[in-house]
Amino acid sequence: MHFAPSETPEIVYCRNERFRLMIPNEVIQRRITEIGRDIDEVYKDKNPIFIGLLNGSFIFMADLIRNVTIDCEMDFIKLSSYGAEKISSGQVTEKKGLDAKIAGRHVVVVEDIVDTGLSMRYILDQMSHHKPASVKVVTLLHKPEATRENVPLDWVGFAIENKFVLGYGLDYGQLGRNLAAIYVLDEEN
Secondary structure (H helix, E strand, O other): OOOOOOOOOOEEEEOOEEEEEEEOHHHHHHHHHHHHHHHHHHOOOOOOEEEEEEOOOHHHHHHHHOOOOOOOEEEEEEEEOOOOOOOOOOOOEEEEOOOOOOOOOEEEEEEEEEOOOHHHHHHHHHHHOOOOOEEEEEEEEEOHHHOOOOOOOOEEEEEOOOOOEEEOOEOEOOEOOOOOOEEEEOOOO
16 A cells, blocks of 8 residues: 555555445545534533444544534443454454543544444443443444444444445554545455
């Protein structure tokens, strides 16, 4: 992956596999602006805490936070359910827990992608033990076809097919997160 940061190539290669452009950065940014405005409205006169799920959500969360104007705080949780694979292992492992106290707080969980829903179910169950005032979920991507665990998704950037994607924080064995757009595995090649 060698190209100028301002370029949005139609095709990229990661781990010797070909990926084609799925969602350009401009489209992602427009949708994030819309979500940010809605969050501003829902949480006006409140001070929510955004909880990002590492590593994948860090780019989305940074852009989302820059698109809200309300007072807010943030923290991160790190889970693992993929390893270096292209499909979820089905096993969720917590690698970093919350540092913030969320009892009585309005929480916005920020995720890069919800596919099976297992990781999100794990997070929501963990959050409930802390007795927050409310919990809402925002995800950049959702794969409805892959969902095995029904979880509430309050804001969805894009519903996509059940295909492997990378870029804009999403990775393939830790590579590809730095791509500015979202790419889908090109199964035709």
